[in-house]
Every structure is written in structure tokens, then in C-alpha cells.
Amino acid sequence: MLYRMRHLEGTLTNVPLLKALPKHGGHGSPTGAGVSRYRELYQVLELRADLWLSERFSLLATIPAVNNYRAVDGVIATDVYGIGDPLLLGRYLAINTRCTSLDERTVHRLMVGGGAKAPVGRSDLRYRDAEVPHDLQPGTGTWDLLASLEYSVRYRRNGASVSVIGRRNGRMEEGYRMGHGLSATAEVFRRWDFGEHWKMMPSMGLYHELTGMDDADGVSVSGTGSSTLFTHAGVRVWWRSWAVMGTFQYAVARQLGELMVPNRERLVFGLTYNIQRN
Numbered sequence: 001m002l003y004r005m006r007h008l009e010g011t012l013t014n015v016p017l018l019k020a021l022p023k024h025g026g027h028g029s030p031t032g033a034g035v036s037r038y039r040e041l042y043q044v045l046e047l048r049a050d051l052w053l054s055e056r057f058s059l060l061a062t063i064p065a066v067n068n069y070r071a072v073d074g075v076i077a078t079d080v081y082g083i084g085d086p087l088l089l090g091r092y093l094a095i096n097t098r099c100t101s102l103d104e105r106t107v108h109r110l111m112v113g114g115g116a117k118a119p120v121g122r123s124d125l126r127y128r129d130a131e132v133p134h135d136l137q138p139g140t141g142t143w144d145l146l147a148s149l150e151y152s153v154r155y156r157r158n159g160a161s162v163s164v165i166g167r168r169n170g171r172m173e174e175g176y177r178m179g180h181g182l183s184a185t186a187e188v189f190r191r192w193d194f195g196e197h198w199k200m201m202p203s204m205g206l207y208h209e210l211t212g213m214d215d216a217d218g219v220s221v222s223g224t225g226s227s228t229l230f231t232h233a234g235v236r237v238w239w240r241s242w243a244v245m246g247t248f249q250y251a252v253a254r255q256l257g258e259l260m261v262p263n264r265e266r267l268v269f270g271l272t273y274n275i276q277r278n
Contacts, residue, residue, distance in 0.1 A: 001045070001046070001270065001271045002044075002046040002062075002096055002269070002270045003038070003044070003045050003046070003267075004266070004267070004268050005041065005114070005266065005268075005270070006263065006265075007039075007264045008039070008041075008097060008261040008264060009037070009042040009069065009264050011037050012036055012112060012259070014039075019218070023040060024218060024274040036072050037074075038070065038071070039071045040069065040071075041069040041072070041168075043067040043068075044065070044066050044084065045064070045220075046208040047062065048060065048062045048063075049061050049062075055093070056093045057072035058155045059089070059090055059091075060089040060090075060113075060115075061084070061085050061086065061088050062086055064084035064104070064121075064123070065081075065082070065083055065084065065242045066082060066083075066138045067080070068136040068138070070118050077127075078127045078132050078133070078136045079127065080125050081138070082121055083121050083139075083193070084120075084138045085118055085147060086117070087116065087118070088116060089114070089115035090113055091111070091150075093111050094110045094114055095108055096109050097109075100108075105155070105273055106154070106155045107153070107159075107167075108238040109234050110154075111149070111151075112148070113148040113150075114145075114146065114147050114148070115146045116143060116144065117143070118119075119139055119141050119143060121138040121140070121265060122137065122138050122139055123137045123140060123203055124137070124141075132165055135178065140172075142169060142170030142171065142172055142177075143170045144170055146166070148164065148165050149162075149163065150162075150164075155172070157190055157191045159190075159191075160188045161186070163185045164183070164184045165179060165182070165184075165269065166180075168180050170192050176215070176217075178214055180211075180212045181210065181211050181212070182209075185206070185232060186207075186209070187203040187204060187232055187234070188203065188205060188206030189203035195243075197238075197239055198237070198239055199238040200235065201235065201238050202231070202234070203234045203242070204232060204234045205229065205232045206232055208229050208230070209226070209227070209228045209230075210226075210227050211227075213257070222257070222258055223259035225256075225257045225260070226254065226256045226260045227257065228253070230249035230250055230251050230263070231250050231252070232248075232251075233248050234246060234248065236238065236247070241273055241274045242271075242273055242274065243270075244271055245269070245270045246268065246270075247268040247269075248265065248266075249265060249267075249268075251264055
């Protein structure tokens with residue numbers, strides 16, 4: 001079980017307040033212009049399963065439940081709940097040097113993956129008889145392709161890792177397409193063992209998100225697209241077959257299109273149970 005929360009907040013100047021897609025330009029009916037403060041919260045409670053079909057190949061499947069919220073100048077504009085788009089990601093363990101030796105030495109691990117997100121979640125919800133913007137809908141209404149890469153290296157109890165996830169978004173029925181995304185996490189960590197069953201591994205590093213410009217009928221939408229750098233601090237704790245994890249990420253640098261609300265912070269908490277196969 002995984003819980004994620006993203007907080008965005010900031011002031012947009014001389015941008016029309018649009019009934020639909022206010023951050024994506026040219027969609028909906030203008031209701032005014034000026035300086036407005038946006039506050040957005042994206043919350044996800046996700047049920048996931050990482051199924052190892054062999055020593056090298058696994059399938060990651062997720063089903064999310066979401067709550068998306070937006071307030072403009074302190075007035076709630078959107079607050080919707082629903083099932084989001086599930087995803088299926090196949091991953092292959094290309095390198096795992098510990099497979100050939102159990103010695104405490106330098107250990108390398110590389111996983112590559114690919115998959116898709118299915119358009120199951122609702123993408124046509126309304127809030128107080130008003131159209132909900134696409135970026136606040138529980139689902140996107142599109143098939144999106146995913147690719148992942150995870151690499152870690154460890155020497156004794158110290159290590160470092162890099163993970164990258166890319167997403168290529170599909171086009172909606174009306175011809176609009178959200179910007180493609182690329183995110184990367186780089187962290188260093190140290191593992192401590194307490195007795196036979198307890199392990200703890202704190203980590204720190206950086207997290208970067210890059211979102212391309214939106215596309216309307218093949219034309220890039222001015223004012224969209226973003227690049228945000230976050231600091232990253234987390235901890236993982238294991239006890240027998242159970243594991244808990246927590247991560248806090250705080251935005252420290254950003255470059256945004258003028259229609260984009262700035263990212264502030266992200267929180268991630270997880271609870272995992274490992275089913276041992278006899």
C-alpha cells in the first residue's frame with residue numbers, strides 16, 4: 001500500500017481564470033484576468049503488487065484511488081474523488097552481481113522495464129456543475145506508455161542508486177495531449193542491522209521532474225511545461241516480512257511556463273508485506 005501527496009501553490013499573474021484547463025491555455029471560457037493564487041493537492045492511495053515470475057522477470061501492477069483538490073484565491077474550485085488509471089510494468093533484472101556470489105563486496109543491480117497505463121479512471125467528472133480540468137480528473141482517458149531504469153551499487157553497508165521513469169502520454173479524443181514526463185531520483189544510503197530481523201536504511205539525495213509542453217492538435221501550447229528540482233530524504237525499515245518507508249521531497253529550483261502552478265513538496269509513505277514462496 002502506497003500513499004502519495006503532492007502540494008502545488010503559487011500566484012499566476014495576468015492569466016485568464018478559465019472554467020476548464022486553466023493551466024493549459026485556450027480551453028474554456030474566460031471569466032476574468034488578474035492576479036490569482038492557486039493551491040492544489042493531489043493525493044493517491046495505491047494498492048500495488050510486485051509479482052516475481054522468475055529470478056529475473058517481475059510484473060508491477062497498481063490500482064490507485066485519488067483525491068484531487070484546487071482552490072483559487074481561497075475558494076474551492078475542484079475537489080474530486082475516484083479510481084485512477086491502473087498501470088502494468090514489466091521489469092527485467094539485467095544485472096545482479098549478488099546472484100553469483102554472496103560475499104560482502106561491491107554489488108551492482110540493474111533493472112529495466114516497460115509498460116502502460118490504461119484509461120480506466122473517470123475523465124469526465126464535474127464539480128458543482130462545472131467542468132473539471134483534465135489535470136484534475138482521476139483518469140486521463142488515454143493510453144500512456146511507460147519506461148523505467150533502476151541502478152544501484154553497494155559496498156558493504158553504503159550505497160547509491162539512480163532511478164528514472166519516463167512517460168509518453170496519449171492524445172485525448174478532442175485532440176489535446178498533456179506534456180510527456182521524465183523523472184529521476186539519485187540518492188545515497190546506508191544500511192544498519194539491529195539483531196536478526198530489524199534493518200533500517202536512511203537515504204538522501206535529489207529528485208528531478210521534467211514535463212514537456214502540452215500539445216493541441218499538433219501545436220505546442222505556450223505557457224506549459226515545467227522543470228522542478230527537489231531535495232530528497234527518506235528512510236526504509238524492515239522487520240521480518242514487513243517493510244515501511246517514508247520520503248519527503250522539497251522543491252528548491254524550478255523553471256515553469258507562465259500557466260503552471262509551482263510544485264512545493266511531495267510526501268510518500270508505504271507499507272509492504274513480502275509473501276515468501278516455498
